[in-house]
Amino acid sequence: VGPVQFEAAPTAPWTRVLGVSALAFATALAVAGALLLLLGVNPLRAYAVMFGGVLGDARASAEILRQAIPLLLVGVGLVVAFRAQFWNIGAEGQLLAGAVGATAVALFLAVPDRAIIPAMFAAGAVCGAAWGFVPAVLRFTLDVNEVITTLMLNYVAIFGVEWLVHGPWKGQTAFGFAYTDTFRDAAILAVIPGTRIHWVTLLLGVACALGLGWGLARTRLGFEVRVLGQSPTAARYAGMQPFRTTVLVMLASGALAGLAGVGEVAGIHRKLLAPEQVSLGYGYAAIIVAWLARGNPVAAIGTALLLGFIYTAGDAMKVALQVPARVTDVFNGLILLFLIGTERLLAYRVRWAPKPNAARVANRPEAGP
């Protein structure tokens, strides 16, 4: 193509990754703007609300951090699952399972005040892990596609939570509403004053991101996860046990989503309520967090903040411009779509090569057979 030459580039420098991701993000915003125009909303005003109203406002900025907490925990878990090529689409259900576990401890177990928060986190992690364990086992013992099982388990968790809050766990004080009793004070997470940032969960998320980042890069198990993700056959030949590794990965991924669920009920709502209020689609949005982080758990800290920003901006637009809440889904979906659509740009590099030579023809990526 003219004096430039395209050639395959095995790894893209991080500046390019960042640049291409920003391009995808901007394109998604532009397309979403066109949709807003259809609704009769001036997209420029929407962007003004999105950036000026959110980033320029201290309370809204704090809200970004609070939305980023579940996104980070779930996202880190999904990074690890995706690295092992396990398509965990069930984080939404795993998060809800964690919320249920924490609620059970908070409402029904006689745990001393000092131990109740750790007990709730432990219960949430166990429940989330159990929710992730089932698809991993089914995939390896019976070869059942994990995309389907994890998705179906989301619905099982959603209706399960609905059943609990309408039925057996319905609060004494809830009257007509579908939620449980409020947790006692000892079972509620402290927040940074003036915000809704439950900092314990935030620290937990950052610690998990750093810990898993280290573990994936530096430990034997991390190595096995990476090999399994790149070539299951190579992993088997090397004497690794794909089943064991996958189960461990899914236990971790589910447990992290479960922790996020604990944070939501103990830090924000102080009770278990309707599933769509416990999780605002964090389990699905975290797929974007993980994909944007490109396999790096530490990078999920940044991408969780970005998605937290989208959630907060969606809320701000809902209030300021009276657009439906689903606008967040539009942004999320478009970002994901453009993100993977532009991935091809990372696989090649353009080089200035004025003189045509034989190598140019041979390296042409799109050359037919």
Added chain:
Amino acid sequence: VIDVLVVTIVRAMAVATPLLWASIGETYAERSGVVNLGVEGMMVIGAFVAFVVAHATGQPYLGLAAAGIGGGVAAWVHGFVSVTLRANQYVAGLALAMVGLGVTGVLGRGWEGIPLDATLPEISLITYLGVAVAVASWFVLHHTGPGIVIRSVGESPAAAAALGINVTRVRYLCVVVGGVLAGVGGGFLSVAYRPSWTEGMSGGLGWIALAITIFAAWDPVRVVGGAVFFGALFHLSFRLQGAVAPELLRMMPFASTIVVLALTARQRRGQGGPEALGMPYTPGER
């Protein structure tokens, strides 16, 4: 007793119809080697488009035709991202599902609660047509030249390309046909099953359609059986109201999907999915 049986079959077929259309569509896409997890999104787009067009024109069949076009356009996006740009098919499909649910939720707010005059009965031509399409698809896929082309592209795109088959074109065609069928299935929801528009009215049927495709081992005739089975499950959960908590009943079809896939896993061994399912094809690569 016979009345009950007839009612049961009618109601089961009503839920089975959208599942049937969507699963046949997914069968085409997957037989050509492309997984499209966006069925839920394409169905909800179909439901919205069908409702708007049927409401505007008073013609339910016109609504369904428009739903097919809507689903086809959405599927084309999936084709572009996953076939031309060779992006990860799973993620592309999930993105499509999110966009479909989001866009229809945003655009459809003004249409909620509006009654529809131009409706179809629950069992209509669309149900019979769905069964006919299934049988025809089975014949096409297994007994005609184009069917062999589709299946070979799904099994080994490189070998197909070596025989002069345009892999990209075949995959696009199958993905778009899949979207058209899913769109019609979704349209059935808003003009026949529940003549109205509600945000997210596909309610997980798209994901179950995906499961049926696997459950039926990518065979359109078996898809009919799978769709009727799940239709019956949905109806059963409706009939048991009063005896069991409604939330648990609504959970049942989804939980059953996992159980059914696990129980039938052993029988499916040896007739797994198309060999190149989910793998992008780079022209010239072997």
